[in-house]
Amino acid sequence: MEKxxxxxxxxxxxxxxxxxxxxxxxxxxxxxxxxxxxxxxAGAERTKIIRIGYIKDSTLNLVKANQNLTKRLxxxxxxxxxxxxxxxxxxxxxxxxxxxxFAAVGDAVPVFQHADKPKIDYLAAEPPNPNAQGIFVRKxxxxxxxxxxxxxxxxxxxxxxxxxxxAQMLKTAHLSLTDIHSVYITPEQGLYQLKSGSIxxxxxxxPYQSKALSSGFMxxxxxxxxxxxRDVYVVNDSIYRKDKTAVDRIMAAIQQADGTIQTNPHTAxxxxxxxxDVSHLQWLSVFDDKLFGTLSFxxxxxxxxxxxVDDLVSLKLIKKRYNIGNYxxxxxxxx
Numbered sequence: 001m002e003k004x005x006x007x008x009x010x011x012x013x014x015x016x017x018x019x020x021x022x023x024x025x026x027x028x029x030x031x032x033x034x035x036x037x038x039x040x041x042a043g044a045e046r047t048k049i050i051r052i053g054y055i056k057d058s059t060l061n062l063v064k065a066n067q068n069l070t071k072r073l074x075x076x077x078x079x080x081x082x083x084x085x086x087x088x089x090x091x092x093x094x095x096x097x098x099x100x101x102f103a104a105v106g107d108a109v110p111v112f113q114h115a116d117k118p119k120i121d122y123l124a125a126e127p128p129n130p131n132a133q134g135i136f137v138r139k140x141x142x143x144x145x146x147x148x149x150x151x152x153x154x155x156x157x158x159x160x161x162x163x164x165x166x167a168q169m170l171k172t173a174h175l176s177l178t179d180i181h182s183v184y185i186t187p188e189q190g191l192y193q194l195k196s197g198s199i200x201x202x203x204x205x206x207p208y209q210s211k212a213l214s215s216g217f218m219x220x221x222x223x224x225x226x227x228x229x230r231d232v233y234v235v236n237d238s239i240y241r242k243d244k245t246a247v248d249r250i251m252a253a254i255q256q257a258d259g260t261i262q263t264n265p266h267t268a269x270x271x272x273x274x275x276x277d278v279s280h281l282q283w284l285s286v287f288d289d290k291l292f293g294t295l296s297f298x299x300x301x302x303x304x305x306x307x308x309v310d311d312l313v314s315l316k317l318i319k320k321r322y323n324i325g326n327y328x329x330x331x332x333x334x335x
Contacts, residue, residue, distance in 0.1 A: 048243050050250070051081045053091035053100035057188070057207050059292075060104060061275035062257035062268060069253040078246040086186040089113065089159040092234070095120050101239040102250065106161035106205065107230040111308040112318060113159050114327060119237040121329045124251060125301055126258075127291035128228030133165055133205035136217040138194065143201060146173035146220065152200035155183040155190040161229050162203040164308070167315045176315075188277070191215065205229065207278045210285035228304060233294070240329065251294065258292040297328055 054060045063069065064082055073080060085091045088105040089112070095103060096115045110120065135154075137143045143152065146169055156162045167177055183190075183199050187208040194202045194217060201220070204212060213219065233251070240247050261268045269283035278286070295301075305324045312318045 048078045048246065049081055050078060050239060050243065050246060051083055051099065051101045052250070053083050053085055053094055053103040055087060055091070056084055057276040057278050058104070059257060059261065059268075059272065060254075061272055062260060063250070063253045065271060065275065066253050066256070069249060072249060073246055076246060076249075078243055080250070086188070087157045087160065089157055092120075092159075095234065095236065098236075101236040102233070102247065104231050104233050104254075107228065107232045107305065108161045108164040108308055108312075109159060110232065110234060110327070111305065111312055111324075112163070114322070119327075120234050121237050121240065121327050122232055122297050122301075122305070122324075123235045123240070123247070123329060124233040124294050124296050126231040127293055127295075128230050129206070129290045130229050132209060132286075132289045133162055133203070133229055134209055134212075134219040135166065135169065135201055135203045136194065136209075136212045136219055137201045138197070139216055139218055141200065141218070143220070146170065146175070149173070149201060150175060150179050151181065153181045153183050153198070154201045154203065155185040155193055155199040156203040157187060157190075158184040160205075162205055164312065164315075164317070165229070166203045167317060168311075171315070177317075206289055207276075207282060207286045209289065210282045211278060213285070214279070214282055230301075235329075237329070255294050258294055261287055261292045302328055 052060070054064070070080065083094070083100060085094065088103075088109045091100060091103045092105050092109050092113045094100045096113060104126075107125065110122070114120070135146075135149075143149060149170065154166065156166055170176055170179065183193070185193065185199075187202075187204045190199065190202040190204060191208060191211060193199045194212075195215065202212070202217075209219075233254070235247060257268070265284060265287045266280075269280045269287070272278065272283050273280045276283075302324055309318070309321055309324060313321050
């Protein structure tokens with residue numbers, strides 16, 4: 001017997017219910033999707049990133065290794081992104097392009113390179129270390145005084161403390177940077193080129209000064225009281241306003257690292273040896289040459305930085321004078 005298929009007769013009420021259900025499900029899916037997107041967006045907004053620029057052979061490696069800081073910032077929905085650069089001037093150039101939010105650089109570096117946008121402010125500074133830099137030559141070099149640098153190839157990091165320092169030293173010998181052959185080079189490359197004879201002299205600061213001394217290079221006798229040679233901490237103004245708590249925690253970790261260097265130098269040197277190309281003994285030499293201990297910017301430091309501007313204008317290393325007060329955090333101005 002042939003089977004017959006009985007067609008399903010849809011009642012009008014059933015059709016109406018099905019259409020309402022379909023619309024409800026469609027609306028539910030749309031709302032649920034928007035809710036998920038909203039949650040994802042909110043989470044992305046809550047998680048902030050602070051990009052810290054640093055050089056490989058920096059004491060900031062003590063902060064980088066601080067797992068407690070990483071955990072505390074993670075709980076606060078902030079992540080640190082560490083970005084390595086070959087020297088301080090490269091770090092600050094990246095800050096001017098908006099690629100770095102926080103850094104430690106030599107105090108002359110911002111004076112050379114300040115740009116109007118993005119706004120970069122001074123946050124704090126290390127103590128002055130005028131003797132933690134020098135001009136170095138090979139042991140068998142015919143260069144015995146600053147006057148002997150005339151027409152010689154001198155390596156140094158452009159727009160750095162040593163750029164400023166070299167110009168000041170040359171001035172005392174009635175010379176200028178136009179009387180030498182400048183070779184713009186990173187400190188690490190400079191040590192190799194000095195050893196090979198590609199350059200005649202090299203101006204560097206710590207930790208490369210200790211590396212130069214341990215490599216047998218000779219330091220030219222010269223007064224170094226013209227420049228305080230501080231490390232300063234600079235921050236993107238908008239980042240500081242958006243995530244001041246995180247920046248303050250980073251500064252607290254820097255102060256903790258400074259404390260470790262002061263109270264347990266061998267512990268600090270052992271850790272830094274593992275993270276850098278500087279030996280344990282070389283780090284101990286650095287700690288002997290330098291003072292550590294971070295301070296907030298105060299009026300005396302502002303006047304000191306303003307003098308940097310005036311000196312660089314006088315040396316014709318920057319074109320015009322500007323007001324350093326425009327680059328001090330409002331909280332520092334009120335102190």
